[in-house]
Amino acid sequence: MNQLALLIISSILGGFLTIFLPPLYDGIHRKIKARIHCRIGPPIMQTIYDLGKLMVKDDIVPEGASSLFLYAPYLAFSYLLFTSIMVPMIYLRSAIGFTCDLILILYLLSSSTVLLALGGLGSGNVFAYEGARRELTMTILTELAAIFSLISIMIRCGALRMTEIYEKASIIHPVPSIIIASGVLLACAYIEGFRLPFELPEAEPEISGGIIIEYSGRRLAAFKLSVFMKQFLLVALAVNILEPWSISNLILGLPIFILKTFIVYLVFAILEPLFARFRIQEALKSILTICGISIISLILAGLGV
Amino acid sequence: MSRFTLLKKAKEIGVITERYPYKPTKVPEGFRGKPEIDPEKCIGCCACIAACPPNALTSLDENGYRVIRIFYGRCIFCGRCVDVCPEKAIRMTEEFELTADDHEELVQEVRLKLVRCSVCGRYYDTERHYRMILKEFEEAGLKVDPEVLRRCPEHRMGMSAEVIGLRRVRK
Amino acid sequence: MIKKSIWIYHLNTGGCNGCDIEIIDVLTPFHDAERLGVKLVGSPRHADVILLTGPITRQSMEKAINAITAAPDPKFIVAIGSCACGGGIWYDSYATVGGIEAFYKILRERGVKPPKVIYVPGCPPRPEAILHALAYFKGLASKKIKKRVFVEK
């Protein structure tokens, strides 16, 4: 019984972390970015305020928007919330775990991105169309890289179940293939978070916010939160595979997990202000390079390294 | 990677943001802020109104008063009114925080009493201007019949200097 | 909640760029409006506060109405600069509507409910004046101007 309670608590905590940590990290991100710009920057809670405000704002549905536009952000959000329960973050087991759950996680992650892009398309706005086009083009390659690296992790650990993978990983750790694979996952997380130089789908000066141009109010909040959550889940997956020993530690699990993700987001925040936006071709080229690296990890995993 | 010098640079410069509105800010000397009419000095001559490029300064004669009105919502803060004011009654202040909820709040009005023409009873000039002219005549050593000066320009027309009573007072 | 996070949309209705540049200036390191929770957005759909500059030219009027109606409630307008507040030096030109009062009259005629407006005169207003308006909106600063009438006794 105790085990079950723990399981439920950790799952709820996982969902809670997935919803509240990324906006907080985004606040820190903005603060650091501001610091590199030599200015004070917003309060750390700013992104949470922003999302809270969007909740109370009017939600305008443009005339003739498709049902995808209406439901995509909520759907994506619920997909990701579900995924957050499946991904073990601070406790080894998750409430919903079964054989091949990794495949479902992957599926949910990529379909949430596709949903968001489709939602943008559903608004009928030409800028949203352009943003969604960019998003989809990039997602295909990014997901490829993510899939390759997850497969290489599966191969190396010889398991298909998240919990087993973590168990195995904490035993064999550290091995090159897993380190590379989780590095690739982190890179994917960076790209999926609409961060410069990959901020193409939103690209305010080019396409006025692109994919989110028609969203407002709660839907915009759900949209933004989904993007944050997706990035966070990828980061969570990656850091726990990269450094899995804390996950089974009941007391230190939570603080160490937060510390790990914080460090990752810190690096993200320092990197972003140093880049200019890629053109789509260049973005694809660099994502392709990341794909190549993920294939290397695949080969290494196949070789058992 | 030259771009990483940006980090060094940011550290070197530090945060340069001013803490306004928590800390007040200072404007340099000679700043052209909100123009203000000194109601005690204004004589209602309307020189500023003729000079004002956007017509932010207007005048209107109503109910025995001349209303000199300045609307900051249209003012371009050029300071031409200050240049042309003969009485130095307008000055540029250092105020620039002109946030308002209503455009009526962005108004300064100076209502000056008018004098009537002694012939037709029409209001024609401000009392202050009238008194000033009288004083100027006196200072210049010219004597003038105040009753004649109290005529509107129309009824003063055609009167020679003698009739107006303009003659040098012998000392 | 809206006072903690102000997303601004910049709506130029034929201004000379002076105010527009000062609005951008407010976001740059010296003034850094982001510390007050202000963020510039590219779509009126995301806007809480519309910063309106310019005397509203005949041409841009329809577009301005579109942008204002596209913004979700609750929304506010901050009229930046003397052109927006009262038409500026072109208030009576045949090609402008002539400031926000006249513009609001047209809005009312069309049955559009005009949002509440805050006036920020200046040509262009200093960045601090724009910050003051935003701070006033947030309740951080007080109004410093009121109508003054002098009547000669």
Added chain:
Amino acid sequence: MRILRLEEIENPELKEIYEEIVKRFGDGILRSELIAGNKLHLHVEKGFLRKVSSHIFDELGAFYCTTAGVDERPLGGGFRAYHIFSIDEKNLFIVVSAEASPSLPRLPSIANDVQGANWAEREVRDLLGIEFDGHPDPRRLVLPDDWPEGVYPLRKDFRYDLKEVPRVKKQYPMRRPEAEEYVMPIGPYHPALHEPEYFRLYVRGGRVVDAEYRGFGVFRGVEKVAEGRLTYTQIPFIAERICGICGFTHSSCYCEAIEEASGIEIPERAQYIRTIMLELERIESHLLWVGVACHLLGFDTGFMHCWRIREGVMDLCELISGNRKTYGMNLVGGVRRDITEKGREKALEYLAKMRKELREISEVVSGMSELTARIKDVGILSKADARKLSVVGPTARGSGLKRDVRVDHPYFAYGKVSFKIPVYSEGDVWARLMVRVEELFSSADIIEQALEGIPSGDLMAERIEIPVGVRGLGVTEAPRGENIHFLITGAENKIYRWKVRAPTYNNLPSVPIMLKDESLADAPIIIASIDPCFSCTDRMVIVDEKTGEERVLGAEEILRLARRGEIR
């Protein structure tokens, strides 16, 4: 006015040119006069207009400046179009004018010979109703689509404050996209522009195949208001508000024109002060542009740092003039404020700091491969195209044309300082960026020299009298290029006609050429690369209101469009 005799022209080069023109088109020259020592005005017979213009443009190697239309009926004439040309290497201006009859105003178009005249002639047609025979593209340019036919706002019988011009339903004839093309609107409200302007890009497979511009959204009726309401001394203030970035160059240009026309000699100190303020304004404008360019390319850190550096020049201007922008220092006959010792010290201190910081920033920017990849070999304008369209300023200098008013036609104190004019031949966005960055350094040089050599003395000319009915032509180098003000003085302290040509007016027609075959993502930076200042360009033009359903307007309109299937 009569025909000038050769002896009356002192300038030897102008004399030679005049002699040649008289020899070739003797009968066609009806009258001629000197607007100033180096500015010749030829009144030609209608039938000779094209020949004379192409002679000046092709054989004398002149650049086309602009065309000013004037309603001269109250003066006892008809409608007149003044085509203004400048011969840069010889520091000469030639104005060719022809008169159209008041009842049926028609003139031959020179736009086929002088491509740059395309827009200006359309503008004159819109505002004054002069028909140009043989014009290649006689569509409306400046008037809104719903403006009724036959109402010409610049005619003298049109009241400047007439707000109730009826609206008619009509559509602007934009070209419809072909199969496989879709339309990408940039504007009217686009974060890259900050002004209500509209570019319509025709995109095929992510590449721009064609572009149309339908701007003129910042029409405020400047010229008409100035003619109708304002006096000579008030006009510098409206001129300054033509543009909030480069306003001082407009008011200086106006003052230059009117001072030259009335023979007012402004004190040397005032000339130096104007020069210093103009260069401070250039620094402010270029830093602004470099920052915005960084922002458009997604490099916000560069944007923030450029504007951080810029803040210093704003403070400096505030110290000197009493306001951060719209300095309000110019008056006809001189300047209103002096540069104090404190201002001088601050300026020198700032310039040294700016040089250092700017160098650091440009090193970082040039080392960023993803940024340079987006501006090198992008948006190319060839030298031939640049010459054909008579583009000006950094746009011309980035395409290998060495033209700069400050050197070609020195004014104020520019003849007394030495500085470098950067010229790049690549013609891409990178070249235009580099021109601006290097100009920042030469501006600093100019200010330092001017502060060094500034003489003491008065600020205003003693005698300010403006004769009635004389023509004036002022030219200054704005941050964006050559700025032209042409005016005719009038009675009662008012101006009869004031024509403003801002640099962007000549540069904008080159944007569709630059955009061709470029990727859509680069369109904003290409448009921005000419540093377009729409408020300058549109100073006198009105544009389309809601022009029927087809127009791509705000988000709502885009939607409507999409549903109609125009966007595939």
